[in-house]
Amino acid sequence: MQVSDEVAIQISNMNKWYGTFHVLRDINLTVNRGERIVIAGPSGSGKSTLIRCINRLEDHQSGQIIVDGIELTSDIKNIDKVRSEVGMVFQHFNLFPHLTVLENCTLAPIWVRKVPKREAEERAMHYLSKVKIPEQANKYPGQLSGGQQQRVAIARSLCMEPRIMLFDEPTSALDPEMIKEVLDTMIELAKEGMTMLCVTHEMGFAQAVANRVIFMDQGQIVEQNNPYDFFNNPKSERTKLFLSQILGH
Amino acid sequence: MQVSDEVAIQISNMNKWYGTFHVLRDINLTVNRGERIVIAGPSGSGKSTLIRCINRLEDHQSGQIIVDGIELTSDIKNIDKVRSEVGMVFQHFNLFPHLTVLENCTLAPIWVRKVPKREAEERAMHYLSKVKIPEQANKYPGQLSGGQQQRVAIARSLCMEPRIMLFDEPTSALDPEMIKEVLDTMIELAKEGMTMLCVTHEMGFAQAVANRVIFMDQGQIVEQNNPYDFFNNPKSERTKLFLSQILGH
Amino acid sequence: MIPPSPPPMRQAGAIKWLRENLFSGPLNTALSIIGIIIVWLLVQGILPWLSHSVWDAQNLRECRNIIAERFGAGAEGACWAMVRDRWSQFLFGFYPNALYWRATLAFALLFVALAPILFSESLKIRRIILIAAAAIGVLGIIFGHAPVWVVVATWFGAAVWLWAGEFAPTKLLWFTALYPALAYWLLWGGSAWDPIMALAGFLIGYIAWRLLAARSTLVAAIVAVVLAMLWWLYYSGDAARDAEDLISLSIPQVSSRYFGGFLLSTTIGVAAIAMSLPMGIILALARRSDMFLVRALAVTFIEFIRGVPLITLLFVASLLLNYFLPPGTNFDIILRVVIMVTIFAAAYMAEVIRGGLAALPKGQYEAADSLGLDYWKAQRLIILPQALKISIPGIVSTFIGVFKDTTLVVFVGLLDPLKGITDAVRASTDWKGIYWEPYIFVALIFFTFCFAMSRYSMYLERRLKRDNH
Amino acid sequence: MATTTEMTEQPSFRLSMLIYDRRYRSMTIQVAVFILVMAGAWWLIDNTIQNLANLGKDFNFDFLWKRAGYDIGFQLIPYNSDDTHFRAMIVGLLNTLLVAILGCIAATAIGVAAGVLRLSNNWLIARLMTVYVEMFRNIPLLLWILVIYAVFTEATPAPNAFRGENPTAHMWFFDSVAFTNRYTAIPTLAMTNDPGNLVLGKESISYATIAFIVALVAAFYIRRAISGWATTVQDATGDRPTTWWMQILVFVVPIVALIWYFGLHLQYPVLKGFNFAGGLNVPNSFFALWLALSLYTGAFIAEIVRAGILAVSRGQTEAAFALGLRPGRTMSLVILPQALRVIIPPLISQYLNLTKNSSLAIAVGYLDLRGTLGGVTLNQTGRELECVTLMMLIYLLLSLIISAGMNLYNNRVKLKER
Amino acid sequence: DTLSDVKARGELNCGVNIGLVGFAAPDANGNWSGFDIAVCKAVAAAVLGDASKVKYVPTSGQTRFTALSSGEVDLLARNSTWSFSRDTDLKLDFVAVNYYDGQGFMVRKDLGVTSAKELDGATVCIQTGTTTELNLADYFKANNMTYQPVAIDTNAEGEQQYLAGACDAYTTDASGLAATRAAFADPSNHIILPEIISKEPLAIAVRHGDNNWADIVRWTFYALVAAEEYGVTSANIEELAKSSQNPEVQRLLGTTDDLGKMIGLDKDWSKRAISASGNYGEIFAATIGEQTPIGLARGLNAQWTQGGLMYAPPFR
Numbered sequence A, B: 001m002q003v004s005d006e007v008a009i010q011i012s013n014m015n016k017w018y019g020t021f022h023v024l025r026d027i028n029l030t031v032n033r034g035e036r037i038v039i040a041g042p043s044g045s046g047k048s049t050l051i052r053c054i055n056r057l058e059d060h061q062s063g064q065i066i067v068d069g070i071e072l073t074s075d076i077k078n079i080d081k082v083r084s085e086v087g088m089v090f091q092h093f094n095l096f097p098h099l100t101v102l103e104n105c106t107l108a109p110i111w112v113r114k115v116p117k118r119e120a121e122e123r124a125m126h127y128l129s130k131v132k133i134p135e136q137a138n139k140y141p142g143q144l145s146g147g148q149q150q151r152v153a154i155a156r157s158l159c160m161e162p163r164i165m166l167f168d169e170p171t172s173a174l175d176p177e178m179i180k181e182v183l184d185t186m187i188e189l190a191k192e193g194m195t196m197l198c199v200t201h202e203m204g205f206a207q208a209v210a211n212r213v214i215f216m217d218q219g220q221i222v223e224q225n226n227p228y229d230f231f232n233n234p235k236s237e238r239t240k241l242f243l244s245q246i247l248g249h
Numbered sequence C: 001m002i003p004p005s006p007p008p009m010r011q012a013g014a015i016k017w018l019r020e021n022l023f024s025g026p027l028n029t030a031l032s033i034i035g036i037i038i039v040w041l042l043v044q045g046i047l048p049w050l051s052h053s054v055w056d057a058q059n060l061r062e063c064r065n066i067i068a069e070r071f072g073a074g075a076e077g078a079c080w081a082m083v084r085d086r087w088s089q090f091l092f093g094f095y096p097n098a099l100y101w102r103a104t105l106a107f108a109l110l111f112v113a114l115a116p117i118l119f120s121e122s123l124k125i126r127r128i129i130l131i132a133a134a135a136i137g138v139l140g141i142i143f144g145h146a147p148v149w150v151v152v153a154t155w156f157g158a159a160v161w162l163w164a165g166e167f168a169p170t171k172l173l174w175f176t177a178l179y180p181a182l183a184y185w186l187l188w189g190g191s192a193w194d195p196i197m198a199l200a201g202f203l204i205g206y207i208a209w210r211l212l213a214a215r216s217t218l219v220a221a222i223v224a225v226v227l228a229m230l231w232w233l234y235y236s237g238d239a240a241r242d243a244e245d246l247i248s249l250s251i252p253q254v255s256s257r258y259f260g261g262f263l264l265s266t267t268i269g270v271a272a273i274a275m276s277l278p279m280g281i282i283l284a285l286a287r288r289s290d291m292f293l294v295r296a297l298a299v300t301f302i303e304f305i306r307g308v309p310l311i312t313l314l315f316v317a318s319l320l321l322n323y324f325l326p327p328g329t330n331f332d333i334i335l336r337v338v339i340m341v342t343i344f345a346a347a348y349m350a351e352v353i354r355g356g357l358a359a360l361p362k363g364q365y366e367a368a369d370s371l372g373l374d375y376w377k378a379q380r381l382i383i384l385p386q387a388l389k390i391s392i393p394g395i396v397s398t399f400i401g402v403f404k405d406t407t408l409v410v411f412v413g414l415l416d417p418l419k420g421i422t423d424a425v426r427a428s429t430d431w432k433g434i435y436w437e438p439y440i441f442v443a444l445i446f447f448t449f450c451f452a453m454s455r456y457s458m459y460l461e462r463r464l465k466r467d468n469h
Numbered sequence D: 001m002a003t004t005t006e007m008t009e010q011p012s013f014r015l016s017m018l019i020y021d022r023r024y025r026s027m028t029i030q031v032a033v034f035i036l037v038m039a040g041a042w043w044l045i046d047n048t049i050q051n052l053a054n055l056g057k058d059f060n061f062d063f064l065w066k067r068a069g070y071d072i073g074f075q076l077i078p079y080n081s082d083d084t085h086f087r088a089m090i091v092g093l094l095n096t097l098l099v100a101i102l103g104c105i106a107a108t109a110i111g112v113a114a115g116v117l118r119l120s121n122n123w124l125i126a127r128l129m130t131v132y133v134e135m136f137r138n139i140p141l142l143l144w145i146l147v148i149y150a151v152f153t154e155a156t157p158a159p160n161a162f163r164g165e166n167p168t169a170h171m172w173f174f175d176s177v178a179f180t181n182r183y184t185a186i187p188t189l190a191m192t193n194d195p196g197n198l199v200l201g202k203e204s205i206s207y208a209t210i211a212f213i214v215a216l217v218a219a220f221y222i223r224r225a226i227s228g229w230a231t232t233v234q235d236a237t238g239d240r241p242t243t244w245w246m247q248i249l250v251f252v253v254p255i256v257a258l259i260w261y262f263g264l265h266l267q268y269p270v271l272k273g274f275n276f277a278g279g280l281n282v283p284n285s286f287f288a289l290w291l292a293l294s295l296y297t298g299a300f301i302a303e304i305v306r307a308g309i310l311a312v313s314r315g316q317t318e319a320a321f322a323l324g325l326r327p328g329r330t331m332s333l334v335i336l337p338q339a340l341r342v343i344i345p346p347l348i349s350q351y352l353n354l355t356k357n358s359s360l361a362i363a364v365g366y367l368d369l370r371g372t373l374g375g376v377t378l379n380q381t382g383r384e385l386e387c388v389t390l391m392m393l394i395y396l397l398l399s400l401i402i403s404a405g406m407n408l409y410n411n412r413v414k415l416k417e418r
Numbered sequence E: 001d002t003l004s005d006v007k008a009r010g011e012l013n014c015g016v017n018i019g020l021v022g023f024a025a026p027d028a029n030g031n032w033s034g035f036d037i038a039v040c041k042a043v044a045a046a047v048l049g050d051a052s053k054v055k056y057v058p059t060s061g062q063t064r065f066t067a068l069s070s071g072e073v074d075l076l077a078r079n080s081t082w083s084f085s086r087d088t089d090l091k092l093d094f095v096a097v098n099y100y101d102g103q104g105f106m107v108r109k110d111l112g113v114t115s116a117k118e119l120d121g122a123t124v125c126i127q128t129g130t131t132t133e134l135n136l137a138d139y140f141k142a143n144n145m146t147y148q149p150v151a152i153d154t155n156a157e158g159e160q161q162y163l164a165g166a167c168d169a170y171t172t173d174a175s176g177l178a179a180t181r182a183a184f185a186d187p188s189n190h191i192i193l194p195e196i197i198s199k200e201p202l203a204i205a206v207r208h209g210d211n212n213w214a215d216i217v218r219w220t221f222y223a224l225v226a227a228e229e230y231g232v233t234s235a236n237i238e239e240l241a242k243s244s245q246n247p248e249v250q251r252l253l254g255t256t257d258d259l260g261k262m263i264g265l266d267k268d269w270s271k272r273a274i275s276a277s278g279n280y281g282e283i284f285a286a287t288i289g290e291q292t293p294i295g296l297a298r299g300l301n302a303q304w305t306q307g308g309l310m311y312a313p314p315f316r
């Protein structure tokens, strides 16, 4: 299938099973370059799984996923190529505790992109400044607060200069005060035109930056819409129920 | 000292040291039957220690604690009597992981109260229904969510049919969604007239159910008042400072 | 506000302590009394014997005469004169007297080599270890009949390594990498070119890998291994000989049969652990692999080795290994023993490291994957550094076990410190009939080493628990 | 919605996919590893065959059926020098098992006691246990075996010290047990109404033994039934009936009856010639080995037990106390069941170690499997390949049995989690 | 073949006892000496021209034959009994008996035993993995007696047990008993019983199949024996080589015939072998003879001319 240059991610008829459990059912999704998409849905609906399929942390069993023009198959070369184009930020940061913040950020550029060390460090400092923690560069992750850690994780991804960023509930492991720090960083990124897919329940964030909100339930995309309509005129019953719960809380 | 039948707990001039550290200083407190008391205060102020002295998980060095007409001394018989009258719910649940939920609930009635097993199980199911998780009876604690675990812990205490319940920050180890489940259960209990002492920072709960709020600092009871006055007209500076912090959050 | 006041005094001083710690209840009192009786019996049994120690005698008969003379006829006493007479054999076996300094130096350098691996985290510990190593090295060299230039060089070396330990601990890693070759050369002697050429094999492999890695890491790895193998099998021997002819770097050779005592134990123990570590890592990775066949082979190997006593493996080394190798091959018994002990330790090491790998959260693997690191890079840069750190306590206890087990080599005819040397001493006319003293002496040395190591690993465990960064 | 797992895309197969496609790559690696391992194994086997041919030897186990020709000092089944090497091997294996099983029991007892006492708040006892644990863990087992053997040899009298008008040594426990520097002479059981033996080929077993075993097994089951009944009563009424006296009676009555029926009595050892006779002489080598193994392994078990108890969080105790459970009940109902899960797996691997370590028996001349098959037989027949292989297989089998038991247990008690 | 291996290596690997005073034992500096060691030295001198070019490989009762058959040692001079099954089944070649021994018993004098026949019911210490173990079983069986074996691992262990009274009798080769007794603090309190219950020809062994090497070892040893017979000693050997008119001596010392060539060695091989530690009689006297602490009489090991069994075949 030919994909236009405008399309960053194209998922068609994708299905995935865990053993006999059908987690993702007939997913069709096209993400254009520069689009910022928020994925919401109840727990267990398959949001994380979908995100993880996109950089092949999980493999899908049928259908097609094309990222940046490269189809994801079990070909290792393609996988490597896609992974270095796609950055991912995890709920629990997953920083490397035995490396300093700076080393965390330079590791992949040096070993995967083969960037000279000096240059990688400059780049790392650049992105650390961007997430507003350049002064922490020589600390170890264990010495940082949760919010700072998550920002390091974002910087680490950015250092690979990916064209697409995936976020899997990046704020849900954080204390309330720290959520804002991280969301601000993400909003900044969004402003610069990064293509973003973000699983989150922060509806404020969705309203502020998303081009589109996708609602998933039981492995399917139930509804997608722009944020305003999504929150104010949800079409499906399921969405209404969900919105009433999270907004009421 | 003769204690009226109306008084559930009577603490007078109680002092406690950890080594040379004076944790509780001249505590005087009378709790009447059916009273619901919330204890608040900054971290390290001795709230937990006070609660734990009441069912003699810690011993005090001077002063008197009389629970349900029984004075707490190092007499083992008295301690046993008091402990079977006083239920306690811990911050980290402390369920027995090797027993099912049902077994957790029947263990103490069978071995302490010598209740026949059948009857103990019926009683356990009764209280499990009360905390709204009768269907989990045959699962193991490890298979439950935090909120469910805490509700089991409450049911486990209730199965001993105590006359007084102590709660030590029962919701602070829980995810926000689950806090409500547990608070609801506690409000239910309060409505039935159980004498309760609860260390908590959930001010909503305090306002909703407490007869009295006790504020502790540096091992002393600084202020006690009814919830309305406590929140709206705090008398001491210390309390005002504390309230400004937690309510601002 | 009520000010804090001091706690009420109940009882004070020793009586309170006794009451709380020894006689706090009937059961405790009974236990205390039993304990006191046991201590009393032990002291009564051993103390007189110990207090009648004799340090200066030529042989056992003389020793006993001295005891009878000093403490009255029939008095029993310890005859430590044996230790004074034979300590060198317990430590070095039959290693030539004049070359003791080489063994000592190798031992001291061992700590320098270990410093960046085991002690890198804490400057204080590193200082202590390095200073101790420097002291051992310098003393051993002075009292070990070393030539003057070695003494000077060691002073200089000690200064350098103390400096490096202080300011550039990671630089010591280079020394760690070179240490095996250096230790081999110091202990066995001969031409320095042999170990140098053996090291060159690694260099060749590394160069090949660097040249090809850009194309395909798999191909590069295979080529590197093959080239290094070819070098070792066919060229390194000749190259060493030629180089030796050109510039001679020889020191007197010492053959394996002179090794004995703690020198032998340490040599076998350290060599086996050093080699079992990489082997254990590979086995552990294989056992966690998702390829069925690889996993099955690793499991079979590990369980087989762990399922049989070490002593039978040593039998294999001494009796069977020659059957398994091409007709006519015949190599040093110490080397064969080291191979078997290595295999044995590797199986245990694999389990220890597997524990460390399992303790790593899955997120670390995923993060590495999502950054585009391939399997080996992820293992090398992310997983193993963390897993190994978690495993250090386990590795240290494996080492303690292996070190203790080196005493079993006596059953294949090597002179281990415990039974080999002791029997040799007791077979001599001078010390025939001596019994406890050699055992106590050997036990003391083992205890010192192992206890120090176990304390160290406990310290590490505590530290790991504390800073979970 | 499709619910079958099928691949929609099936791109044509290319050779490079063997390396670059994840699905085929693992195949490739596995095949390569397999070939390498097989080649290695073939190389070893080929070498062995060649070497055997060069030496003019063969690989067969016929020698096992030849006359052994040597005597064994301590044996559980009848054996003399006319028996085969195979029987000698069995004698050795039984000796190994004997010391291993008794060792495991004693090590557990010592280890649990030491582990618990190390946690006691008795300062002296806790220190003593620490000293014990550290001493044994940090000094090689071989040394302990030798030292303990030496203590036995040096500290006990020779049998002829019991001789004469004024013996310098005397027997213990009403003249029934003699500790000598060779063995401990203990009374054996004798019967006045011997019911005879059940003869099965070469082996024979006394009917009396069978009767006792049957009685014990029966008693065991009856005891189980009694405590089951007690539980039922407790479930129904809440009160647990006192049953300890019944439980004891169930064992005591049939045993006493059988003893009376067979006229069972003790036959005391008496000094006869050079040695004690009439009783059972258990050699010191066995005791020394047993004691050394138990103390050594016990030190490790103590640490395991301690860690297991400490692994149960303090909150568990507090929760149990808060529910009104007494300390004893708390221990048996809450702490121990949880601690055991932590303790059992490493405990079993200590059992494994003990069994393997029993092969050091040769140091004190106790002829176990390693001493018979891997020692004298190997040496007299020169069949090292066969003997060592067989010996390793037997040890391996023992280990596998023990670890299979462990896995069974582990699976049964694994904590259920989300 | 072994000869060229040894020459190429420049060192002879000689399997010896781990420690048996008089026969093979290292001193505090690791220098080996003893009766068996002398054989190794003689062979090294004959083959390599230097008696010190020997690597002594201590072997236990268990590992000795394997060490030989696997090629770890070139020859075994380790008081090993020559027996049928060892010669055939174990694929060894025993080339010559260097000491005729027999198994005996040692007991304490105060035990009141004067004959091995009185040992019924005794506890006997015995080294495992030796022929003595089998002889002992056979002897007691033949005489319808019982005994309790106490297995021991090494000689040192055995002495310790025996002295502590853990066994009534200690059995091993009579020579070993004498050596052991000699080293006791109170040798006179122990007696060696008169019965010799077995023939123990202690022989030098080589691998089966390399006949040339076997020849070298055999004739090196016989050169030592012959030298004693003809009165050639390490002191007078140079002189005799020049001046002796005795044709036997001339052939032995290579003055006339070049016997060495027939076994692949040079002319002076036997001279070197004899010079290494002297002739058989000298070696015996220096290591285990009556003047040494071991104090063994020549007995069966005297020259045939003296009524013993030492009989070197003719050198021609």
Ligand SMILES: Nc1ncnc2c1ncn2[C@@H]1O[C@H](COP(=O)(O)OP(=O)(O)OP(=O)(O)O)[C@@H](O)[C@H]1O
Pocket (backbone or CB within 6 Å): A018, A019, A021, A023, A041, A042, A043, A044, A045, A046, A047, A048, A049, A050
């Ligand atoms: N490795 C796995 N094996 C089997 N089932 C799995 C696995 N991982 C996830 N699942 C199941 O797949 C479903 C979707 O999981 P997923 O993590 O994608 O949900 P989610 O929408 O991200 O939920 P949450 O908001 O709780 O993170 C869940 O029902 C989960 O139980």
Ligand SMILES: Nc1ncnc2c1ncn2[C@@H]1O[C@H](COP(=O)(O)OP(=O)(O)OP(=O)(O)O)[C@@H](O)[C@H]1O
Pocket (backbone or CB within 6 Å): B018, B019, B021, B023, B041, B042, B043, B044, B045, B046, B047, B048, B049, B050
């Ligand atoms: N076992 C102990 N030994 C010594 N000091 C202790 C011990 N337990 C608690 N403390 C100290 O006693 C003080 C009061 O502790 P406590 O747990 O009662 O505080 P708290 O009010 O419950 O605080 P938090 O809100 O953090 O739970 C603290 O300063 C604490 O450090």
Ligand SMILES: [Mg+2]
Pocket (backbone or CB within 6 Å): A047, A048, A049, A169
């Ligand atoms: Mg998720």
Ligand SMILES: [Mg+2]
Pocket (backbone or CB within 6 Å): B047, B048, B049, B169
């Ligand atoms: Mg608290």
